Amino acid sequence: MKYDVAVIGAGIVGLASASAVTKRFPGASVVVIDKEPTIGFHQTGHNSGVLHSGLYYKPGSLKADLCVRGQRAMVEFCETEGLPFKRSGKLVVATDPSQIPAMEELLARGTANGLRGLRRINADEIKEYEPHCGGVAALHVPESGVADYQAVAVRLAEKLSGDIKLGQPVERIRSGTGGVEIDTPGGTIEARAMIACAGLHADRVAAMSGLETPGRVVPFRGEYYQLTEAASSLINGLIYPVPDPRFPWLGVHFTRRVDGRVEVGPNAVLAMGREHYRGVRPEFGELARTFAYGGFMKLAAKYWKTGAMEVWRSARSSTYAKTATKLVPEIRGEHLEPGGAGVRAQIVMPDGSLQDDFSMIKTENAIHVLNAPSPAATSSLAIGDHIANLMQGLL
Ligand SMILES: Cc1cc2nc3c(=O)[nH]c(=O)nc-3n(C[C@H](O)[C@H](O)[C@H](O)COP(=O)(O)OP(=O)(O)OC[C@H]3O[C@@H](n4cnc5c(N)ncnc54)[C@H](O)[C@@H]3O)c2cc1C
Structure with missing residues (x-):
């Protein structure tokens, strides 16, 4: 047929x-x-x-x-x-006054994109939505x-x-x-x-x-931790940081999923294969092809420090917890259990841009x-x- x-x-x-x-x-x-x-x-x-x-x-x-x-x-x-x-709503939280201009930029974007109910809230109002969240100001995104x-x-x-x-x-x-x-x-x-x-x-x-x-697909892995049951009561909905505008990913955040679990993550590290999930063997041929791609090498040359930091954080739950603590100060390393992972299909252009x-x-x-x-x-x-x-x- x-x-x-x-x-x-x-x-x-x-x-x-x-x-x-x-x-x-x-x-x-x-x-x-x-x-x-x-x-x-x-x-x-x-x-x-x-x-x-x-x-x-x-x-x-x-x-x-x-x-x-x-x-x-x-x-x-x-x-x-x-x-x-x-529709649990989300907070995008500035944990330091230096992040407020980037947060304001997001407010302008969201308003231009026609989001309903989007507004800036102060530190006291943050507590009304997420009592355990720190932060100097936030966007509430209903x-x-x-x-x-x-x-x-x-x-x-x-x-x-x-x-x-x-x-x-x-x-x-x-x-x-x-x-x-x-x-x-x-x-x-x-x-x-x-x-x-x-x-x-x-x-x-x-x-x-x-x-x-x-361009070509470069696989970036996102790894998650999950909050222990006791710690998961610290999070009501979605708590995000103000993202680094240089990258398309949004920074390690908290997500209360539809089944009630609270995930922390994902990070963004180079995947050792396009389907390199947890427990799957690395594909060294694929990794070699990524390193042979000029676009990836230009990206790596520009952001090697950020990349190395992500790999370091990926290996240590205590470092991951430190990132999460910025948003929710009560979070400790012992609250994090290993979770799943996904691989993002991201086109990297020959000039090294994403x-x-x-x-x-x-x-x-x-x-x-x-x-x-x-x-x-x-x-x-x-x-x-x-x-x-x-x-x-x-x-
Ligand atoms: C860690 C992570 C977190 C994310 N979080 C979010 C989020 O919270 N919200 C959101 O909106 N998006 C999120 N995304 C992005 C979202 O998951 C993807 O953008 C979306 O799933 C893409 O769907 P797709 O159908 O294009 O790709 P896929 O779901 O990957 O489907 C592609 C399909 O093509 C098939 N295929 C490939 N090659 C062949 C072939 N040769 N022959 C036959 N079949 C083939 C594959 O088997 C696969 O089933 C996230 C992604 C990742 C990795």
Whole structure:
């Protein structure tokens, strides 16, 4: 059978895109292909579960637009589908007066991005939301919260009117004017058009179909600790630091997840492989390829001190606790238990910069989602709609 659309990747972005395409083009036949045996096996199943509000992103960027629309759509989806979520609200806390200008900058961004109820609060007001949190001032972000993105992906898969082929790694892609032929161990899948949402392998899948990408994926691991049950009562919702504007990640923070556990993290260290989770053997070949990439070496030369500090902190719970203590002074090393880890797919450009915004490339018969790091889970339903718009002319 020849499908109208083949989607590579049964993560939340691939499934949201497949779902949006079936709505935008009624009657279109769709297949979703993934190399893993289950839905949402990689980033979709290894993240903080935070429903980002859209606070951090440059006004006018795809991230700003799709995150704000996406979080509202995600809440509606979870409500309608009876999936767990909570609009717990977030504090972004300045622990030192020197951080206030950066906090004010976030307030301006969030206001420009149209966030509802966003406001600056003082040290006394911080205590009303989070009695154990220190800090000289904070932003209160009511539109933030938590969700279970793997559950969302599974539900999107259940509701999809299309085929899903799991355990089928895409090995080769032949692309021509008539469409695409996608080789998997289970056979060749033909489609008029393709949407590639391959996360950690986005650049490789693009290369398979002959597309030269502007940068390449460098995997950054995020490691978590979890608060002991006794200490978890110190946190009500989400407590974040004011982030370092040089990096797209948000700094070690506290997250009370939908199941009530409180996670601390994630940090950001170079992963020893694109799928280097805890307990998985490092892929030294992949590490060598990262070091051979000029873009990564330029990034490392610029930020080696920050990188070394992250590695040091990663190895010692007491150092991790010290970072967390800045936000919640009662936290001690003994309150932290090792938690999970996830690997972020981040495009690093040849000049050593980290691609900040989401990026999608449209070719004559495909859309390639190249850079979809956080907040892509939050934004996924809006990303799906955006991709369905981009599909105009391909079907
Ligand atoms: C540590 C961490 C914390 C995060 N926290 C948050 C957060 O709190 N909030 C938020 O909004 N976002 C967060 N994110 C980001 C979010 O998880 C991702 O942006 C989102 O899950 C991306 O979804 P995806 O579908 O693009 O990728 P993925 O979920 O990685 O899916 C890609 C799929 O493609 C498949 N694939 C790859 N290559 C092939 C191939 N050759 N053949 C077949 N299949 C293939 C993979 O098996 C995979 O299932 C976090 C990410 C990490 C790592």
